Amino acid sequence: MSEYDADALGWFGGTGAFGGRFMPEALIAALDELDTAWRDAMADPAFTGEFDRLLHEYAGVPSMLYDATRLSEVAGARILLKREDLNHTGAHKIRNVLGQALLTKRMGKTRVIAETGAGQHGVASATAAAYLGLDCTVYMGEVDTERQALNVARMQLLGAEVIPVRSGSRTLKDAINEALRDWVASVDETAYLFGTAAGPHPFPSLVLSFVRGIGDEARQQCLDQYGALPDAVAACVGGGSNAIGLFAGFVDDPEVAIYGFEAGGDGVDTGRHAATIFAGSIGVLHGARTFVLQDEDGQTVESHSISAGLDYPGVGPQHSALSAAGRATYLPVTDTEAMDAMALLARTEGIIPAIESAHAVAGALRVAKERPGQTILVNLSGRGDKDMGTAMDWFQLGEAGERSGQEPGEGK
């Protein structure tokens, strides 16, 4: 237990501060059942052993901690990359869905539902469902199904049903709304595989328990490989599951600085961004009190980011609490900075990151300027294959020829 964990009612940072459970009564019994089953499972070596075995044999965990020497030369500080992009399905998200799908089996339920934005959590959920023999329905905003047709096809090939959501802004937040509506009507046989460390209690804590291997492994790897803790850790923050997974390994090491990088979109001043903690205000969204992008009347405002995985107007409540406590610092990274970092990592290390993760790299480059010569551990949470369409547009790639495409910094 850390002082940064939730209490029994799901509050982070003290009663009433962040988190909690703002949900229809119809779902409370299911959330209580989930809470009990999860605590019971986490205390059962048979469950945790099976989870660890699946992570290792199926998902390729633990991911490596990699000393990015060529990027470090450019940065002026030592950059270590936690290579979650090498996990099965290409991101940290497989950890969360394997944990939740195993728990679903243990609870005797036969069907899972999930929401997805870019499609990464949907693909991970469809993967885990296929592997563990569960029916799977994925809700995805209609706008996102059009932007991410390849991921729709992946989910379908894995046997999942993908339902386009046409309500509201037709993006991730509306997909969550629709998944909750499904769950209210199907809760007896259905588990909701929540895609990030947000939502009503116990989801933020439950998801953390399945992704905290990122930080626990990274801490041990750093000590084993380099004989010391890093000076700072950095991750991108949308809902915040990869970030909270990394941060959990270091929150109780006060000498390690913690940085979360939110999507600054076109720039926080333009209003077109997803920098929820940096530029939002405290409210209640999707079952938790947290920072939210909202108008004066508490209506949710649409977020904007080049990265679909960060394009969410809320954030996990534990991040809000870490920010309020001053334990972690949350800063925006613009679309342009992220795309430049994507290209830089590709050209210095031969690693194409997800645009989400490129926000963390861009942020780390900034931190490096303030901490020359220090060690900064970055969670490279996903790989960039899914983002090649965006990269082609941004850098004008895809037509072969002499000196095709633009250099970093020359994008639109």
Place this chain on the structure above:
Amino acid sequence: MSTTSTAFEKARAEGRATLVGYLPAGFPDVEGSIAALKVMVEAGCDVIEIGLPYSDPVMDGPIIQAAAQQALDAGIRTDDVLRVVEAVAATGAPTLVMTYWNPVERYGVERFAQGLADAGGAGLITPDLTPDYAPEWIAAADARDLDKVFLVAPSSTDERIALTTAASRGFVYATGIMGVTGTKQATAAGVAPLIARTKATTDLPVGVGVGVSTGAQAADLASYADGVIVGSAFVRTLLDHPGDRAAGLAALAALTEELAGGVRA
């Protein structure tokens, strides 16, 4: 004594159930919603529930979502909702606001409670706020004798029903189905166990909502419940008459009369 409870008692004394009617404020527009809600009162709704349109209504199906979205697109503000409450409460019908929690929190819980009381509103129905996470609202409501209508569901444990009814004032809202508004149909056989479990914990009246749309259903449910709550069916009536206010209001009056007949059957 809650005016809402009084309305339920009056209906009980007449040997019938109470009819509670819902429309979102600002649908089809602010003045249109006031006119429509007044028609519902005149045609037989005993208690009125005014929806506060919200961008992320997780308990509502497509019909109410569409109406709320139309109100939001037209720019409805929380202050407009309170204006609708004031106009409808002036008819004398107990008038509650049904709202998701964030708009209240954003407006300020104390400020909202005071604004509601000043407008003559009877209280709040809170579909995503349960008593265990509602200390601020409970304090603000109790200071002003406002109704706190919390929900119970078929999935609620007996312990949670007891916790919920103990914190409630006005009436207790029993959700007739496991699902969202305007989708499946509630039946007396389906909802009777929940009503019985709820009544075992409280003397407050129990209304059934979510999944109720016809006079026959109202009659069926009225034999078990103290009140019948209808929302999506009223909204659909107006959605079915775009561009013809008079026809929409006439259809609304006819549906209200059908339901009012149902609770008296």
